[in-house]
Amino acid sequence: MARLQDHDGNLLTDGVPLGIEQIPGGPLLVELPGDWQFEAAPGSDVSTLPGPRKGRRLSRAEAWHPRLALVVGLCLFAAFAIWRWGLSVLVAVAMWVTPESVVKVIDAGNMAVIDRTFADDSRTSAARQKEVQAIFARLREQAPPAPWGEYRLLFRDMPAIGPNAFAMPGGTVVVTDQLLERFDDPDVIAGVLGHELAHVSERHVLAQLYRAGTSYLLVTLIAGDPGPLLQDMLREGNLLLSLSYSRHHEAEADRLGVATATAAGYDGVALARFFEALEEDFGADGPSWLSTHPAHGDRIERIRDMAGSQ
Template identity: 45%
Template sequence: MPALPLRNIWILKVLTSASETLTVSGWLFEAGRSAKHAAILERLSPDALVVSPQGLPARHYTDGELTAISDRVGAIPRRLTFADGAVFETEDNAGIDRLLSERLAASETFLARLEVFHPRLIVIALIAIGLIFATIRYALPVLANMAAAVTPTPVIELIDRGALETIDRAFLKPSNMDQIRKDEIGAGFAALAALSDTGQIGLDLIFRDGGIIGPNAFALPGGTIIMTDQLVRLAGTDDEIFGVLAHEIAHVEERHSLRQIYRSLGIAALIAMIGGDSGEIVEDVLAQGSLLLTLSYSRRFESQADTRAVDLMKAVGRDPAALATILERITEKCRNCGKTSWYTTHPGTEGRSEAIRQRAQK
């Protein structure tokens, strides 16, 4: 490629091709015939050729119809073969070279056009950037949902066991609640669980002293729901406790925490997951089991879980608005409880109480 910038070459070509018409003298052989006719080959435009044989009609070709050009070897005549089988032969090697360079110029013209109309390139670049953002914004949740849907139950159970171990080691202590109280809450939980639809995932309620986590409850993907003693003590009525449990059951039903984990892993990991390679992901999740504690649900997941909780509470004959009451208690007590508080990991509490009460009244 010459050192001149493309745009200059383009302008140069336009000037030269406007000022001269390229002609090459030679012979035309018609397809399948041995008779040869004296003929002139001419370039009409960067993409149009015409062969004018003496005493015969002119033939028009595009460059695309020029199917073969023999190499330049000494003084041996050059042969140009066209798509219709006609062959043009000439001893004017230099003329053919000039004609071919004009053809090159045609393809350069395309590049030159891109170069000249660079605003179009900027638009193309902007569209490409937009697509990348759209992929991250929209494809990630879709892929996360797909991955969550295809994750086999044994893998989910493995995530639960690993995550619980890590959380226990890092944050929680054994519960101080007496067994009678645990059994009471366990019975109410079983009634809610019996009406839930978690597919193959079994639900399991366990109690812990929350330590720095304070009044809290969270659901692991495999159906393990952890409730802290502090939350049980904070509740004004048992229905408030069951409202929270119903909400956590809904998160398990919808595989919210699995979907949220997958969203945090990124697209490459999700594609591997959907492709059946779950080993690495499970390792990732287990390596940062505490991730599950700080993972905040999306507001949409929260309102979905609230809606479902209200319905479950109605179905077991409990007060569905109690969930709103305990949300307000937690908000009041835990405004500054830090990253792991229920207030932080279940966002949008303010608007939620109102929505819960409205649905409860329906």
């Protein structure tokens, strides 16, 4: 039982307190029947007062005490564990529940946007297209099946992109006229297409999308509001980490692509010639930690190493 009286000793309310609550560093609040709240002076002893203690365990955990050092250690470990394993698990779960129809819509939507903005119908002759499709068919037999939908190859004229090829998660691979004009050699084409097939079979596009989204969300949720300046620093750092992830994917696609092309009866190592030509045409690229792709020189070297080990 508790009684609340005013200065003159008049009874304001009495009864068992509905709740006693104190956030560390905050006021001690006692909720009383009749919508009364009593605020105890700092340091008051209310241990004999009956009534439920709201959030007592949490407040005790938060109190200043050497064991907070343990909490700090646990935080560091948990953050490392999430970064090292947790993200991969979350991404894997997200990919597992992603239905095929959604991925197909992504492919179709992206293609529609690309066609409207910077791609024109291909100028490559039908005969040449047939040749390249034949290479693609041979590679497809050697590559692991596409996780969502089927592999298909499209031709587009994309002057803004230059000699290049890219893949979408549903299995759509696009090759530019500029690439076919620049490279005649079927081995180089096979190397490039093998690389793109590897992006599809290893689900790189969605993995990057999900990983970037998840880590952004986690950083925002866990760091809360670190204040001006630091918020930006955290997010930029997160972006740099995701770039390293993308470089890792490119290297993996190089390795698998070369293997696929070789299995299909081509000289997969010709992929190195593609990067050499790019370097010749456009020069070396910027610092590697700022790039989504590994430096051309590194890639050429690594692909040639693969030839040595085969």
